Amino acid sequence: MIKIMRGFLVGLLSLIAVFTGYNVYKISPREFITDDLTFAYVNENIKGMDIEDFLEFVENEGYNFDKEKVKGIQKKISGIYLIETASFFNTNKNPVLILDVGLNFPLYYFKLNEYFDFTGENYILKSQYIESLGLEKFGIDEIYMRPHRGNYILAENPEKIEQLISQRTAMSDEGEKFLWNMEYGNLGILFFNFKREEVYGLNALSVVMDYKQKKMDIFSVLSFKELRLTIPKNGYEKSLEKYIGEDTLYVRTQDYVKGYDITRKYLKKDKKIDFLFNFWQNVLGIDVVRMLEDINQETIYNFHEKSGIIKFKEKDRIRRIVGWISSTNNMGLETKVELEGDYLYFGDERLSSHEENPIKLKDNQILYYDRKIDEKEMKFEAFNLEKVVKIVGKVNDRVLSEVIDKIENLGRRDEK
Numbered sequence: 001m002i003k004i005m006r007g008f009l010v011g012l013l014s015l016i017a018v019f020t021g022y023n024v025y026k027i028s029p030r031e032f033i034t035d036d037l038t039f040a041y042v043n044e045n046i047k048g049m050d051i052e053d054f055l056e057f058v059e060n061e062g063y064n065f066d067k068e069k070v071k072g073i074q075k076k077i078s079g080i081y082l083i084e085t086a087s088f089f090n091t092n093k094n095p096v097l098i099l100d101v102g103l104n105f106p107l108y109y110f111k112l113n114e115y116f117d118f119t120g121e122n123y124i125l126k127s128q129y130i131e132s133l134g135l136e137k138f139g140i141d142e143i144y145m146r147p148h149r150g151n152y153i154l155a156e157n158p159e160k161i162e163q164l165i166s167q168r169t170a171m172s173d174e175g176e177k178f179l180w181n182m183e184y185g186n187l188g189i190l191f192f193n194f195k196r197e198e199v200y201g202l203n204a205l206s207v208v209m210d211y212k213q214k215k216m217d218i219f220s221v222l223s224f225k226e227l228r229l230t231i232p233k234n235g236y237e238k239s240l241e242k243y244i245g246e247d248t249l250y251v252r253t254q255d256y257v258k259g260y261d262i263t264r265k266y267l268k269k270d271k272k273i274d275f276l277f278n279f280w281q282n283v284l285g286i287d288v289v290r291m292l293e294d295i296n297q298e299t300i301y302n303f304h305e306k307s308g309i310i311k312f313k314e315k316d317r318i319r320r321i322v323g324w325i326s327s328t329n330n331m332g333l334e335t336k337v338e339l340e341g342d343y344l345y346f347g348d349e350r351l352s353s354h355e356e357n358p359i360k361l362k363d364n365q366i367l368y369y370d371r372k373i374d375e376k377e378m379k380f381e382a383f384n385l386e387k388v389v390k391i392v393g394k395v396n397d398r399v400l401s402e403v404i405d406k407i408e409n410l411g412r413r414d415e416k
Contacts, residue, residue, distance in 0.1 A: 027151070029098045032083060032164055036085050036167065037083050038086065038197065039083070039192055039193070040084070041081070041082040041188060041191075042081055042188055043188030044079040045079075046079065046188070047078055050186055050212075051186055051187070053212050054186065054187065055067050055071075057211065057214065057400070077099055077100070077101055078101060079100035080097070080098070080100075081097070082098075083096050083098070085163070085164075088194065089197070094157050095155070096153060097154045098152070098154075099152040100150075100151055105147075105150050105151075112147075122158050123145045123146065125145065142156060143156060185217065186210050186211060186212070187216075189207065189208050190206065191207075192204065192205040194225075202223075203222075204222065206222075208220070214396060216395050217392075218391070218395070219392055222388065222391070227255070227258050228386065229253065229255050229366070229386060230255060230386070231364060231384055231386065236297060236363070237296060237297040237298050239298065239311060240299075241360070242355045243309065243352070244368055245302070245354045245370075246372065247304040247370060247371060247372060248303070248369070248370050249300065251299050251300075252298045252299075252365075252367075290317055291317060291321075294312050295312060296311040299311070302351055302352075305349060305351060306335070306347050306348065307348065307350065308347060308351070309345055309346075310343070311343055322344070362383065365383050366384045367382035368381055369381070375398045376402065377395065377396045377399065378399050380392070381393070
C-alpha cells in the first residue's frame with residue numbers, strides 16, 4: 001500500500017512539475033499584441049463559441065468547405081491572433097497568424113511532419129495542403145510556420161515571423177483597454193491602431209462581432225487623437241426626437257465644427273472636394289464653420305420621405321442663405337427649403353411625427369441611423385462617452401453579402 005501511495009505521489013509530482021514547466025515555458029500570445037501593430041484580429045474563446053449560423057452564411061455565399069472539419073479544428077484551438085504591422089494604406093499586406101492550442105501544443109508538435117516540411121529554422125506547409133485549403137485562390141503559394149514558446153506562428157514571409165518574435169514591445173494602457181476590456185461576440189474582435197497613421201483623426205478602433213439568425217450585432221468603440229466630444233451642461237436637445245422613425249438619420253451634438261475641422265483636414269487631399277469647400281466660401285459666401293456653429297445640436301433626415309429638419313440657435317446667416325436660394329428660383333434644387341422659427345425644413349413635404357409611438361434616445365446618445373434598402377437592413381446608434389464614442393449596430397446578411405462582394409471586387413482590381 002505504501003509503495004502504491006509513493007508511486008502515486010511521484011506520478012502526481014511529476015505531472016505537476018511538467019505542467020508548471022510548460023506554463024513557465026509558454027508565453028501568452030497577448031505579448032505579441034503591441035503598439036507596433038496597425039491591425040489585429042483576436043478570438044480567445046473560439047473553442048466555446050457557436051458559429052453554426054455563420055458557417056451556414058459563408059457556405060451560402062459560395063465558399064466551399066467541410067463544416068464538420070472546421071468544427072473539429074475549432075475544438076482544438078484555444079485562441080487565434082492575426083497581426084499586421086504594415087501601414088494601413090499599404091495594399092501589399094502580409095499578416096502573421098498565431099495559433100494557441102493550449103496544452104495540446106506538445107501533441108501537435110510530434111505530428112508536424114505530416115503537414116509541414118522542415119526547412120532548417122521554419123517549417124513550410126506541404127503543397128497538397130495549400131491546394132486542399134484553397135489558399136491559391138487568395139494568391140498564397142507558401143505558408144511558413146515556427147513553433148515558439150507554446151504557440152504556432154504562421155506567415156507567408158518567414159521574415160515576418162522573425163520580426164514578430166524579436167521586436168516585442170509593451171502595449172499602451174489605452175490600447176489594452178480597447179482590446180482586452182471588450183466583451184466577446186462569437187466572431188471575436190477586430191482592432192485598428194491608427195497611432196502611426198492619419199485617418200480622419202482616429203486614434204484607435206475596436207469592433208466586436210456576433211452573428212446569429214442571419215443578423216450580425218456589432219459593438220464598437222473609437223477614440224480620436226485630438227477630438228474630444230462634449231456633453232452640454234443642460235443635456236442634449238430633444239425637440240426633433242419625435243420625428244425619428246424607420247429610414248431615419250438623426251444626429252445631435254454641439255461639436256459639428258470639431259468634426260468638420262478634422263474632416264476638412266483630411267478631405268483637402270481630394271482636389272475636387274477642396275474646390276467645393278472653396279467654392280462655398282469664396283463664390284457663394286457660405287462660411288461653413290459659422291453655419292455649423294449656428295446649428296442647435298439637432299439634425300434629422302428621413303430617406304423614405306426625402307425630407308429633413310435642422311434646428312438653429314442663430315438664424316441670421318441661414319435666413320440670408322434661404323432668401324438667396326429663393327431669389328434664384330431655388331438654385332435649380334429639386335427640393336424646397338424653408339426657415340420657420342428655429343427650424344430649417346427641406347424636402348417636398350414636412351416630416352411625419354411619431355409622437356404616438358416615439359423612439360426614446362438615451363441621454364448621451366448622439367446618433368440614430370435606421371436604413372432599409374430592398375432586402376438590406378442596418379441600424380446604428382452612437383453614444384458620447386466624452387473620451388471615446390461607443391457604437392452599437394445590427395446589419396442583416398444581405399448587407400454582409402454586399403460587403404463581401406465589394407471586398408472581392410477590390411481584390412480583383414488589386415490583382416490587375
